Amino acid sequence: MKKIVGVLGVAFCLMLAGCASQKQDTIEKRNTDISKDLTYDHSMELEYAKMFAVDYYQNDYALVTIADDGKYLIVPEGESVPEDMDKDITVLQQPIQNIYLAASAAMDMFVATDALDAVRFSSLKADGWYIEEAKKAMEDGDIIYAGKYSAPDYEMILNENCGLAIENTMILHTPEVKEQMEKFNIPVLVDHSSYETNPLGRTEWVKLYGMLTGHEDQAEQAFDAEAKAFEQVSDQDATGKTVAFFYITTNGEANVRKSADYLPKMIELAGGSYIFDDLGNEEEATSTVSLQMEEFYAGAKDADYIIYNSTIEGELSSMQDLLAKSPLLEKFKAVKEGHVYCTTKNLYQSTMELGTITSDIRKMLTGDDADLTYLYKVE
Structure with a gap:
C-alpha cells in the first residue's frame, strides 16, 4: 500500500506542479500595455508571492492580475x-x-493594515470569528453578516453599495454566485493566497489588500515584521523529526495537506520534515487531499509527531477524543510516544501570525512546549 501511495503521490505532484506552473505563467507573461491612455511605470516588488501581481501606471492607476483568474484596473478617485x-x-x-469579505483568511490582513473600516459585510457571524477586532466590529454593527459565501444576501449587499466582494477559492465550486454578483455590477476578486507554496508568499498578499485600501505603508510594515519572525525561527538546525498534519472528516477519512502546501513548508522551516513528501492532487489546485484511513496509516504511522488540525472539526480535549475518531490512530508511533498536538481553532484565520505558528512547531519539535500560542499538547 505504501508503494502505491508513493507512486500515485509522485504522479499527483507532477500534475500539481504543472497546474502551479500554468498559474505562474499567467503572472509572468501578463501584458501591461492595456490602454493608449495609460503609461506603465513599474511593478510591485514581491519577494515570495507568485499568485498575484500589481503593475503601476502614471497618475496612480494600477493593474492587479490574479493568477489564472482575473485582471482588475484600480482607478484613482476622480479619474x-x-x-x-x-x-x-x-x-x-x-x-x-x-x-463583502467571504475570504475569512484575509480578515487578519485588513486588521494588520488598519483597514478594517473598508469591510462592511462578512460571510461569518460574530461567533465565527477568532480575530477579536473582527468580532468586536460585528458586535458593534460596523460589520454585518450578509450570508455565507455560497448564499449571500444580494439585496443587503446591493442596498449598501458594496464596492467589492472578496471570495476564497471555494467560490469556484459555486460559480453561479460569482456570476450573480457580477450581474449586479458587484466586482468579485478571488483570493488565491492558499495556493502559495511558501508561507511568506501567503502573507505577502497583505500588500495587495494594503494597495486596494490605500494602506500600502502599513502593509509593508506588517509584512516586514512577519518576515523577520520567520528569519528568527528558520535559521536553525534541522531536527530530523517527521510530522503529520491532518484531521479526520465526518465520513472517516483523513484530510491531509498536500506536500506543496504552505503548511508543510512551515514544518520544514521549523526544522522538521512533513511525513508526506510526495503527496499531491490529481487536477484541482486545492490545498488538501482526503485519504482512506488505511492509506493514511500506511503513509503516516511512523511520524514522530502528530498535529491535529482543529479548524474544521473542532479541538481535541483528550487523547480519547483522538482515538475515538479511528482505532488505527492508536497504532501510530506519535500516539504511543505521547507526541500528539492539536491546533487552536484560530490558526487558519491568523494569516499574519504564520511566523509565530512556525515558532510553535519548532518548540514542539525541540521539547520546549510549555509556552505555545497556536498548538497545545493532547494528553
Whole structure:
C-alpha cells in the first residue's frame, strides 16, 4: 500500500506542479500595455508571492492580475476609466468601500493594515470569528453578516453599495454566485493566497489588500515584521523529526495537506520534515487531499509527531477524543510516544501570525512546549 501511495503521490505532484506552473505563467507573461491612455511605470516588488501581481501606471492607476483568474484596473478617485480598455478587465474605483469579505483568511490582513473600516459585510457571524477586532466590529454593527459565501444576501449587499466582494477559492465550486454578483455590477476578486507554496508568499498578499485600501505603508510594515519572525525561527538546525498534519472528516477519512502546501513548508522551516513528501492532487489546485484511513496509516504511522488540525472539526480535549475518531490512530508511533498536538481553532484565520505558528512547531519539535500560542499538547 505504501508503494502505491508513493507512486500515485509522485504522479499527483507532477500534475500539481504543472497546474502551479500554468498559474505562474499567467503572472509572468501578463501584458501591461492595456490602454493608449495609460503609461506603465513599474511593478510591485514581491519577494515570495507568485499568485498575484500589481503593475503601476502614471497618475496612480494600477493593474492587479490574479493568477489564472482575473485582471482588475484600480482607478484613482476622480479619474476616468480608459475607453479602449479590454472588457475582461474589471474596474475598481477608489475608494473601495463596503467590502463583502467571504475570504475569512484575509480578515487578519485588513486588521494588520488598519483597514478594517473598508469591510462592511462578512460571510461569518460574530461567533465565527477568532480575530477579536473582527468580532468586536460585528458586535458593534460596523460589520454585518450578509450570508455565507455560497448564499449571500444580494439585496443587503446591493442596498449598501458594496464596492467589492472578496471570495476564497471555494467560490469556484459555486460559480453561479460569482456570476450573480457580477450581474449586479458587484466586482468579485478571488483570493488565491492558499495556493502559495511558501508561507511568506501567503502573507505577502497583505500588500495587495494594503494597495486596494490605500494602506500600502502599513502593509509593508506588517509584512516586514512577519518576515523577520520567520528569519528568527528558520535559521536553525534541522531536527530530523517527521510530522503529520491532518484531521479526520465526518465520513472517516483523513484530510491531509498536500506536500506543496504552505503548511508543510512551515514544518520544514521549523526544522522538521512533513511525513508526506510526495503527496499531491490529481487536477484541482486545492490545498488538501482526503485519504482512506488505511492509506493514511500506511503513509503516516511512523511520524514522530502528530498535529491535529482543529479548524474544521473542532479541538481535541483528550487523547480519547483522538482515538475515538479511528482505532488505527492508536497504532501510530506519535500516539504511543505521547507526541500528539492539536491546533487552536484560530490558526487558519491568523494569516499574519504564520511566523509565530512556525515558532510553535519548532518548540514542539525541540521539547520546549510549555509556552505555545497556536498548538497545545493532547494528553
